[in-house]
Amino acid sequence: MTSTADTHAAASGPSLDWDLIRRKTKSYFAHGLVLLLVAIMLLPLFYMVMMSFKTSTEIANDPLGLPASLYWGNYMEALSSMGYARSVLNSMGITVSVILVVVLAGAMAAYPLARLQNRVSRIIVMIMALGLATPNFVTITPIYVIFRDLGLLDSCLGIVLAFAALKLPLAVFFYTGFIAAIPVELEEAARLDNCNNWQVFWHVIRPLLAPVTATLSLFVMIMVWNDFIYPLLLLTDKDKLTVMIAVYKFVGNTGIDPTKLFPAAVLGSLPLLVMFAVFQRKIMAGATAGAVK
């Protein structure tokens, strides 16, 4: 019997697994589509980098063409007038400090707001949400006047506090929703072990916030890094200026010079990309946390 089936199979040659072929085709198509979308999204970035390596004549003659060779002169010129190292350090210091303050204060504020089910806490959350929608020009003058009275103008502490205050509503909004989804039983178990409120927050809730903290940090990092209005307003000492202010100097009122602006823009966003690459795993974990339970 066995030999009959084998003989038949052998006679008809190796059979095609159509299911496998269909699955593979689908997979290749899906991957191809994703790669195409990624390429489209990366196109502006590629264009920025490509332009930064072209001479002004090359740009004039063929704005969309590839550079004949990598011309580093644009970068040398940008670096010489940006005060790059200093401004990057300033930006990193300010950004990291703001993230720390926002994460800590935001989580501590969100914990009681998420757990207290009364009208007051709901109103506070709503007020915080309003803070998200408040436009820049509404807050800019009060912040400047308050900081002048507190003697916080032209100080790193001032700019960190300003950014922290502006981003705190976002943190509270993030954390309140996330903490509300954490089972209360975890806290009850801790309380049975004689933990007080602070210990419950620090030892039980805080570790669970890691993924959402990573995502929040990414948001805050991008917003603080790219903002130039507040540093422009609150800082005057050249040694305290941020990297985006250094890039801002290359933007004209009535046009742009690509040989200056593009290398400056690449240099300005490079540290952010490096930071993102370093924290990528945590950030992605945070972004997808809760998607699958």
Next chain:
Amino acid sequence: MIRTFFTTSALAFVLAGTAQAQTVLDVVAWKGNEAEPAGLPELIEKFEAANPDIDVELTYVARKDVDKVIPPRLQSGNPPDVTMVDSSLVELWGGAGFLKDLSTESDWYGNMIPAVQNVMTTDGKIMVFPLEVIGMGNFVNMDLLAQAGIDKAPVTIDELTAACQALSAEGIAPMIFAGTFPAMLFVGANGIDPANNTSAKFGMGEMSFVEDANFNASLDGVRDLVAAECFDPELQAGLDPWATAPQEFKSGNVAILPQGAWNIGGFSSVDGLNYQFAPMPSSFTEYGLALDLVGPGWAIPTEAANAEAARKWVDFFAEEENLNVFLEAEGAYSPFMGGKATMPDLATPYTEAREKGSLILWPFSTLEFPKPLQSEWEDSITGFLLDIDQPNETTLQRWDDTIEDNL
């Protein structure tokens, strides 16, 4: 040992005293950065050499951000010592009492071009030292024109349409007419009669755009340009006039670009770009119409901490040789009478039109037209380009409505 200690201490005190005597002049401007140096780095160096007790700290704030960054400083009594302003800021901040009167008794005041003097003087006060009057017209690629058999930049409508047809026949893109700024220049130059400038009457609502024959003819003129194959209106409606349009001109992809003379520096840095700066072709004049924009100037805020040093800064620019450095770098004309010409030869067609009196001051810079009308012009002319067959009234009524809203 004790003597050395006291000598060192005394020296330290003297040095500290000297350092404290140094005045830091806080200057805010939307020029002087890497993109638009306007000769300011050189001038700051010269000013500091002439005033060794003053250090100038120039902060660049782009014009579009000035309205966000400077008002909090003015309102809180902590303004910069000197700030760059334009006519609309003089009206706004000066009207609110934030700017010092620089005095009509100043030596330079009487030497100002009368039209600029009129614009900048409010209630007998002059709150700004004007730095420039800058031209707006057509940049013309003379090599591309030569390929089409033309050797002169067009300055009349007939010359422009003939040039468009000839260029188009040669397969050369004749003209950029981006829906915002470039198109506005043409529409303005063909709507405002220099011999009978009624801009102020439009601005005060005494005249209606819808009923005005000149502005109706100006929009008809745009249709004539389309018919002459100067440009494709729908393509131009979406073109960025500030980055893409100048880049296209630099690349030699288009023959004519309506823009401001502030591009002269950038265009002149391109090897092999043979171009001229010409007045805008206009049905009102055979010379082309020079569109002069009253540019920025320096103002001293009322509560400036270093008002005396700030005044020195203004007086420094009042010296012709210093102002000329700024004007040459900008490609601009002096707002004062007489003086040395600073414009390059390539701007001769524009300068000739000015000298023949074929000139208007751009009504948005003189505040004859309210500021909100500018964005309405941009939006509505873009809409017009997208639907060139719509009645003129559709576009012009929007302007009248904006004027009415701002009376």
